[in-house]
Amino acid sequence: MNTPVLEVRELSKRFGGINATDRVDLDVHEGEILAVIGPNGAGKTTLIAQLAGMLAPDSGRIRFAGRDITGLPPHARARLGMARSFQITSIFDALSVLDNTLLAVQAHAGHSYRFWRRARRDKKLTEPAMAALQQVGLADKAAANARGLSHGEHRQLEIAMALAGTSKLLLLDEPMAGMGGEESARMVDLLRALKSSKSILLIEHDMDVVFALADRITVMVDGKAIASGAPEEIRADENVRRAYLGVETPGDA
């Protein structure tokens, strides 16, 4: 296997007496989906926040695209090709759906100290933005105000924004949260279609989704990565079964 796109080693963060992440190791390889699963409070969101640069780890290293990015601020990581979707929808409420996506394209289209040419008439921005919206099935809502979208559409827009750039790696924090069956089925298809072109780190609760999509799975419990491997290995892992007692996995069904 080639060198990982994202390489996390011994990542630790403590809040008061609690180890939110405790010497976590994980890798995301090119073109794969790594799912991070674990019970609530296992430290998954803290992990993503550290990967994206919103939280500084107490110790450990993060390498991305062959560079050590542990000390970089969020915007610098994004510029290197890391895109993030948020667990709680985070879009630009006051702007249109197209504007939201446009900004995501713009972030990767060089600097934005351009004061004169109208951004919304700039084909270099609008075409990739529309393409991303097309991909997630929001093209017909491009002109709508983002605030008026349904919950599922918000999630789709988030993905469109993650797609719109030239990112190598998507950090997706529960992209299906709060979606209905049909919507989440469409999202699974979408993510599967992306797999070849992007690497994805996916945090997800729904085990059906995880086993349908993931190439590999890392299991977190109490801030520790207790197991990593292919879905079948994880399904068979005794430690995981014990940690997940009471949580249904497809293997038990």
Added chain:
Amino acid sequence: MEWVLFVSQLLNGLQLGVLLFLLAAGLTLVFGIMDFVNLAHGSLYMMGAYFCVTLNPLLGSFPLAVLVAVVLTFILGIAVELVVSRHLYQRDHLDQVLATFGLILFFNGAVHLIWGPEGNPIALPEYLNGRFILPAGIEIPTFRVAIIATGLAVAAGLIWLVTMTRMGMLIRAGASNRRMAGALGVDIKKLFTLVFALGAAMAGLAGMMITPITEANIGMGDDILIVAFVVIIIGGIGSIRGAFIAALIVGMIDVMGRSYLDGFMKLFLDNQSAETASPALSAMAIYILMAGILYFRPRGLFPPRHR
């Protein structure tokens, strides 16, 4: 003579610091608890002064006039809270700034209407108008000592109130977590009104203390209010302790800068440039201090823990 001047300036700085604390305490409480920017806090300072201007001859006793005027300012604070402020807590800061800016215009107009455009002095009674004579020829105006003593007493009282009493506990709970205070079964609305009025009364008291020295004027609270803002920014918005320390620092630096920067700069520059530059520089001293502190600590010296 050098020493005499120095001690006198030291007292001036202390006096300014104490007055600033009286103003800043209310501001920082109201902001910390209600998340409310009150530009009109300086108007309450002015109103307190004018109440005292009217009451002093009427009651024939300065301390009594101050006492009654403090109560009146407290009541005025309640009224302002009920009529205007209360409706703004949920609004954004821009709305708060604008509406309280409107309040300033309103109060300035009202004072003009009631008391006229001229400055109004307050005559001090004999026993406050004298001087303490200390050894080495140092003379201290009695009233200056009275201001400092009153201010320190109020500061001590406030700190006692906030740290030791049940109400203080609620205030602190409210400052750090509004919902929590509500869950404790506190009538939040009443608490807010009370805190606002308390802040008003302290601001009013500050106005009364300064008026015998300067006269009461329309808009007298506007400029000092901004210095009070500097104080609470340096101290950390919401922190009484921060406000107290920052008020003393700002008071000292302002007074000392104005009297000593000139001589200090002459050590480096020729007389001419020092005399041109030092007034401008000393006028800017506290703002430069603020900028410096914010550069390293964007939330002030004692930032609130939760926010």
Added chain:
Amino acid sequence: MQLSRPPVRLGVRLLVLLTFAILPGLTAAFDQPFLLDLALRMMILATAAVSLNLILGYGGMISFGHAAYIGIGAYAVGIPAYYGEYSGYVQLPLAIGAGALFALITGFICLRTKGVYFIMITLAFAQMAYFAFVSIEEYGGDDGLVINLRSKFTGVIDMESTHEFYYVVLVFLVGALYLVSRIVNARFGMVIQGAKDNEPRMQSLGFDTFRYRLACYVIAGAMAAAAGWLMGNYNYFFSPEMMSWTHSGELIFMVVLGGAGSLFGPVLGAIVLIILEEVLSGATVYWPLILGAILISVVLFARGGLEGALAMLERRK
């Protein structure tokens, strides 16, 4: 985004600009030079309000120190004039440069802070500039100084001619409006508006929002200083009072009254506020009392400003 511009707002905009454009002819015909004076003041303050709207309305940066730039611009006329330098080619770039520099230095500190800290710190810096000029005796201290002549553009424009000066001011206003409309719709403006809406998201997209904001703050400062340059020329006078925070408050009021974040709103706000002040101060010396009450009512009961009201009018039709 709106290709089919709504008619009511467009109509009002054209009407206002057209009125400004033909006013010199009208006032000459009806012998009302006083109106020209009023219109000049409206246009200059509207220019400043348009620049404030760029940071406040579009960028969400509530600056309470914008009047400082007007003062800086006016001093950039006055101080060179004091030393005998009347050339507009010196004074105008000086005004713009000084405004930009003050914005760069103070913005560097202010923009590290958020929310109410930002409001108070911009206020404090403006106050610092105010007191600094108060304490400089050389340039009149508290009282300021009179300027003998307006900026000279020899052979191009005669600024001493009221009509020529009037059209210079109009060009600045229209220019400011055009500039802001281009900026907010360009890539730069998208970043500024995105940062107002959701700053953490902008950062996770890869934008260094601090630097974009700082650039925006500097542009607005330079524009406001240009308005100050007009103000100094208009008054033949400069003083620290022009920087007083009540003027900063008035500028915010113009923006909000007109409708923050709408291109033309600040112009309407400036017109209405100046008419209001003119009428009230003519009626009673206690006018701040009434104006204050109006201001409070506007904040408490009317939202979205005049542009918002016009937009509502359109939807009803």
